[in-house]
Amino acid sequence: MLSLTDVDLGYSQKIILPKVNLSFKANEHVAILGPSGVGKTTLLHYLYQQLSEQTCLCSQAQGLVDNLSIYHNVFIGGLARYSRWYNLANLLLPFSKPQQQIAVLCQQLELAVPLQQKVSELSGGQRQRVALARSLFQQQTIFMGDEPFSALDPLMGLRLLSLIKQTHQSVICVLHDAELALAHFDRIIVISDGKVALDDKADQLSLAYLSQHYALSDVPKHDVA
Numbered sequence: 001m002l003s004l005t006d007v008d009l010g011y012s013q014k015i016i017l018p019k020v021n022l023s024f025k026a027n028e029h030v031a032i033l034g035p036s037g038v039g040k041t042t043l044l045h046y047l048y049q050q051l052s053e054q055t056c057l058c059s060q061a062q063g064l065v066d067n068l069s070i071y072h073n074v075f076i077g078g079l080a081r082y083s084r085w086y087n088l089a090n091l092l093l094p095f096s097k098p099q100q101q102i103a104v105l106c107q108q109l110e111l112a113v114p115l116q117q118k119v120s121e122l123s124g125g126q127r128q129r130v131a132l133a134r135s136l137f138q139q140q141t142i143f144m145g146d147e148p149f150s151a152l153d154p155l156m157g158l159r160l161l162s163l164i165k166q167t168h169q170s171v172i173c174v175l176h177d178a179e180l181a182l183a184h185f186d187r188i189i190v191i192s193d194g195k196v197a198l199d200d201k202a203d204q205l206s207l208a209y210l211s212q213h214y215a216l217s218d219v220p221k222h223d224v225a
């Protein structure tokens with residue numbers, strides 16, 4: 001799907017992760033872990049740039065339009081599928097087909113709020129689910145998420161991860177929750193000290209090992225050996 005060979009990742013004059021070597025195959029569920037500020041988002045955004053035609057990205061910033069309704073924020077994910085005229089008309093008077101599709105999607109995302117409600121009136125967890133719904137409405141084969149469940153309760157996060165896995169061929173997520181990563185992803189990449197410090201199958205790793213070797217947050221104290 002994608003290989004990085006000695007790629008320098010960063011911003012204009014500032015290299016954050018030098019000479020990154022990684023490859024990604026289709027059908028993988030990959031979690032990217034690491035301490036705050038180490039370059040996980042930088043890596044994810046690079047991957048998105050390379051694979052954008054097949055990928056939806058649910059970013060930390062979300063990019064929701066506060067003054068628009070839930071319906072219109074989710075519909076933005078599908079803009080590229082429709083003509084300019086269809087999109088304009090739908091903005092003024094929503095068509096029934098996308099309305100039904102978005103209603104079903106919001107139900108799957110456990111968003112029990114009227115679709116006409118403005119996003120500015122939602123809680124953090126509801127906003128995160130609108131951002132997820134917009135990503136899913138893109139109907140891409142690859143899902144990339146940057147802490148996509150951070151504002152949700154853990155059980156809801158698990159249910160939504162399961163939905164994302166069912167509806168996408170490949171999943172790549174930046175996470176702070178190492179326990180979630182180990183239990184529900186195939187492969188773990190740890191970014192630490194300016195490099196890819198670990199890249200291994202999740203079933204070869206343990207929470208104790210990760211917490212001993214890397215400064216990961218959200219590792220419960222009782223699991224630290």
Ligand SMILES: Nc1ncnc2c1ncn2[C@@H]1O[C@H](COP(=O)(O)OP(=O)(O)OP(=O)(O)O)[C@@H](O)[C@H]1O
Binds near residue numbers: 038042
């Ligand atoms: N647009 C930008 N321009 C310049 N530097 C940036 C930019 N975005 C992030 N950085 C810097 O790049 C480094 C890595 O940031 P990044 O967001 O990739 O980290 P992260 O591991 O995702 O952090 P967190 O877990 O806190 O979200 C940080 O030092 C940050 O200050």
